[in-house]
Amino acid sequence: MEQKPIPMTGAEKRRTARISQILDAAAHCFVEMGFHRAGMAKIAARAKMSPGHIYHYFESKEAIIAAIVDRESARAAERFAEFDAVDSTELASVMTERAVQSIAEKTDILQSVLNMEMLAECQRNPEIACIIHKHDRYVRDQLTHLIRDKLGLDLAEARTDMMMVQFSGLANRLLRNPDLDLQNMVVLMRQTMMSILSPTIGHEAK
Amino acid sequence: MEQKPIPMTGAEKRRTARISQILDAAAHCFVEMGFHRAGMAKIAARAKMSPGHIYHYFESKEAIIAAIVDRESARAAERFAEFDAVDSTELASVMTERAVQSIAEKTDILQSVLNMEMLAECQRNPEIACIIHKHDRYVRDQLTHLIRDKLGLDLAEARTDMMMVQFSGLANRLLRNPDLDLQNMVVLMRQTMMSILSPTIGHEAK
Amino acid sequence: MEQKPIPMTGAEKRRTARISQILDAAAHCFVEMGFHRAGMAKIAARAKMSPGHIYHYFESKEAIIAAIVDRESARAAERFAEFDAVDSTELASVMTERAVQSIAEKTDILQSVLNMEMLAECQRNPEIACIIHKHDRYVRDQLTHLIRDKLGLDLAEARTDMMMVQFSGLANRLLRNPDLDLQNMVVLMRQTMMSILSPTIGHEAK
C-alpha cells in the first residue's frame, strides 16, 4: 500500500497516464449512471480514446470496475493515514472534523454514490469483495494499532469499527436527509467519538 | 401510513397480489444483479408472468424501481414505529438491540444491498430522491417527537439524525468488514446510543 | 351500392351501431398514426370498448382496415352520385367547385391522409386492392355514363379518368404545398375541366 518511487520509463509513464485517463472517465460515468448503465462508448469518449483502445489496458469492463474499486478504496485508506500523526488527546476532535468536513463538499456526495455502487457490487462479485475487504482491513489495522498502542485502550478492534460506523453512517445520512443540520451534528459527533474512545466502557454503563 | 381495512373486490385482490408478485420478483432480482442489470425478462420469469404482462401493472421498469424504493422505505419506516411504545429509560438499549439484531441476519445484508442501490439511484433520479426523502422525513419526525416530547431533550433533530447514523453506519460496516465482531460492538453501540441521548451535550464536553 | 331500407331488428341496429363506433375510432386512429402504428388497444379505447370485444365484430385488424377502406371508398363514391342531377352545361363548373371546395376544409386533409394510407396498402394487400378497384370502377361507370350518354362525348372512359386525375391531384397538391393559392387555382381548374369535356379533342389540338 506504500508508494516506492521506482523510476519509470517514458513508455511506462505514458501507460500509467492512459490508465488514469480511463479510470477518471470511468469514475465519472459510474457516478452519473451506475456501473451497468455506463457504456464503454461513453467512457471511451470521456477518456478521449476509441472504445477499442481501452481493451489494450483493461481486459474487460469488469476489470475497469475492479480497478476503480481498488483505486477509490486505496484513496480512502490514504486519508486515514494522517490520523497517525495526531496527538492522542485530539483524536476524537480531529476525526469529527474530518468526518463532517468530508461530507460538507459536493464532491463527497458523488464519492458516496460511488461507494454505494461499490458496496452493492461487493455482495455480488467476489473479486470486488476481496478488494474492498483488503483495503478495509488495512485501514482497520492502522486505526486499531493507533487505538491499542498509542491510546492504550482495550476493545481496539470494536472501537475501530465503531469509529468507522460514524464515517460511513454520516455519509449515508446526508444522502437520505439532504437538509441535514451539520452545525448541530458536529457537536453530537464529537461527543460520540469521545465516547467511543473513552477508557471506561461496559463498566459504568449499566 | 396507516392501514385502513377497506374491503377489496376479487379483482382488486388479484391485482394487488399480482403487483406484490412482481415487486417480490423485482426485489429479488435487484438484490442479485442491481437495478440496471436485472432484465425485465428475468423479473417476469421470477414473477411467473410474461414480460409483456408486467406492463399492465407498471408503466416502465423505472416505475417498478420507484415502487420497490417506496415499498422498502415504507417497510423500514414501519420498523421504527415500535420505538414509540418503549419506556424512555430503555430506548438506548432497545435501539441498540434492534440495530445489532437487524444486521445479524443474512436477510438484512441483502436488504442493505437494496439500500445501497436505492441511495445510488437517489442521486441520479429525482423521483427516487423524492420518495426516499419523504420516508426519511417521516421516520425522523416520529423519532424527533419521541426525543423532544417524551425524553424532553433539546437538539432533538440532530440527535435523531445521529441515531440514524448508527443504524445505516452499522449496516454499511458489515458490508466492508464481514468479520465484524458483533459481540463487542453491541457494548460500544449501547454506550454510543446512550451518549447521543444524554441530556448534557456540548456542556461538559469541551 | 344502393341502400334498400330493409327494416332491422333491435339487435341488428345495435350491432350496426357498434360497428360504426369501431370504424369511427379506427379511422381516427389510422389518420393520426397510420394503419400499422395504431394499436387495437387505442382503437378500443376510442371506441369505448374492451380490446377483446372488438373481435366479436371483426376477425382481425386487417378486417378493420378492409372495412375502413370499403366505407371510405363508398362514401367517396356517394359524393360523385350528385353529379347525375347536374345540367350538362354546368358540369365543369360544378365539378370544379366540388373539387376545390372539398379540399378547402381541414377535414378533407385528414381524409387525404386516409386515402394515402389506403393507396399504399392497396399495392401490398390484394384484398384491399380489390375493394378500391371495385369502388373506383363504380364511380367511373357512373361518370362515363354521364359523359357518353348525357353529354354525348367520345373517349368517355379517358375523359372520366382525366376528370378524376384532377380530384386526386388537387388533394395531393395541397399536401405538398400547404400555401396553395386556391383563389387562382379555381380559375385554372374550371378551364381544365371544360377542356376535358370539350367535344373537339385530338382534332384541333396539334
Place this chain on the structure above:
Amino acid sequence: MEQKPIPMTGAEKRRTARISQILDAAAHCFVEMGFHRAGMAKIAARAKMSPGHIYHYFESKEAIIAAIVDRESARAAERFAEFDAVDSTELASVMTERAVQSIAEKTDILQSVLNMEMLAECQRNPEIACIIHKHDRYVRDQLTHLIRDKLGLDLAEARTDMMMVQFSGLANRLLRNPDLDLQNMVVLMRQTMMSILSPTIGHEAK
C-alpha cells in the same frame, strides 16, 4: 441542389456507400411493407449489415425515414430540371410525355407507393413535412420561373401548381384504376397541359 465534386477520402467513400446501402434497403422495405411495418432487422438484412451497425449511421429509424423522404424528393426534383432546356412551344408535349412515360413503368408504381407513405407521414411528422415542402418549393420555383420568364405568362404560380396536379393526379389514378388506358389518356393530357399553358385564361372562359 448542385453537385460540387469535392474529392472524398477512402473512409468517406466507404461511409457514403454504406449509407446508400442502408437507404436502398430501407426504400425497398418501405415500399414492400410501409414505414412502420418494415422492421430494422429486415432493413439490416437487406443492407447486409447487422441491425446494430445501422445505428452508426442513423440515430433512429425516424432518421432513416427522413433521409429516404429527402432523397426521394430530391430525385423527383431533379427530374423536373430537364424541362429547363425544352423549347417553349413544346413544353406541354414534353411534360405530357414525361408524365405518361413516368407512370408506364412498374418502377414508378413502387415510387408512387413510397410517395403515398411520405405524404401520409407528412401530416403527422413536422420534420418530414419540412423536408417535403422544401423540395416542393424548389421544384415550383423552377417551374414558375420557366412559365413566367420564358413563356411570359401571368398566374405563373397557379399554372405551376396546376401542372403538378396532373403529375401526381395521374400517378394516383393508376393506383386506383390499374386498367387505365394510357393510349387515350395521353391525348387528353396533352390538351390539358396546353390548356393550362394557354395565354388566355379567365378571359374567354365564362
Place this chain on the structure above:
DNA sequence: CATGAATGAGCTTTCATTCAT
C-alpha cells in the same frame, strides 16, 4: 354481450467486445 388479464413474438435500440487497418 362484454371485460381485461394474459401471452409471446416482435419491435427499436444499446452494448461489450473484436478486429482489420
Place this chain on the structure above:
DNA sequence: GATGAATGAAAGCTCATTCAT
C-alpha cells in the same frame, strides 16, 4: 499504439390476439 467499423445478443417495451370470467 490507436482507430472505429462491425457484430449479435440482449435490453426495455408494444402489440394482435385469446380466453376465463
